[in-house]
Amino acid sequence: MxxxxxxxxxxxxxxxxxxxxxxxxxxxxxxLPRTDFHLKENNPVEMRLFGKCDFIKCTSFCYYRKGDSFTKLIHQFKYNGFTEVGYGLAGIFARELMAHNWQNGIEAIVPVPLHPFKRFMRGYDQTKILANAIGKSWNIPVSNDIIRKTKYNTTQTKKSLIDRYENSKECYIINPKAKNIPKHILLVDDVFTSGSTIESCIHLFDHIPQMKISVLTIGFAE
Ligand SMILES: [Zn+2]
Incomplete structure (x- = not known):
């Protein structure tokens, strides 16, 4: 009824x-404007990170273009409280990747954290929602507590690339209480832009021998 x-x-x-x-x-x-990056070697996400940090493989679900329906969906998810939209999109992507065994070898899914203040203002943590949807589809655990954000950085869009890198570099730490960090983690973020956030997060693990890191985002900004 x-x-x-x-x-x-x-x-x-x-x-x-x-x-x-x-x-x-x-x-x-x-x-949906799929990128199909998981089918492409040296795809654009990987090209943006080449030479800056070590990774196993990277992919993004769809192109994030101004005015596109997909971009509007991401806005509904990030700013208007439509958590089920993000969860649903991540689930669709996870299932499509699974058809290519893309998830093979990944031991844990790690959302790029929001600062607690930002999360408080928004009421939810969008990267965690994406990570949960992917973890559920693949039956791989989500580790929310490995990376922490340490200080609030204001919106990054008005800063130069170098400022953004410097700014976000200081913002993430490995949680000192995190034990037995899995050897192959998947970093999950909403939209891949310059890659500076992902790069900062990957460098956190530089000191851990044989650490493998892969990257997944839902949107890719060209
Ligand atoms: Zn429709």
Missing amino acids: INLLFPNLCHICHRPLVKGEKILCTRCKRD
Whole structure:
């Protein structure tokens, strides 16, 4: 009855969803601007990190382009409280990657942390939601407590690339209480832009021998 009065609608085209569809209708899901980076060696995410830090493999789900439907979905998720949108998109991506065994070897999923103040202001932690969706799809544990953010940095968009790097470099630490850090972790973030945040997080593990780090983001800003 509730479904008749308030049917679940596709978050892109707003048509009612049918049985088996979640968040998006079949057509909108099919038409997402996928990057298919997991099928490409030396893909653009990896190219942005080459020479800066060591990693095993990196991928992003979709292109994050101004005005695109996908970008609007990410905004709904990040700023308007639609946590189920992020969870749903991450789940779709995780299942598509699983068809290529992309997750093989990954021992834990680690969301890039938000500062507690930012999380408090927003009411939820979007990278944790993405990590949880991926962990559930792959049946791989999520480790929320390995990386900590130590100080609040204001919005990074108005700063130069160097400022951003310097700023975020100081912001992350490995939790001193973290024990038995898994040897291959997957860092999860929402949108990959310059890569400076991911780079800072990867460098945290430089001192650990044989540490392997892979990277996944939902959006990729060209
Ligand atoms: Zn649709």
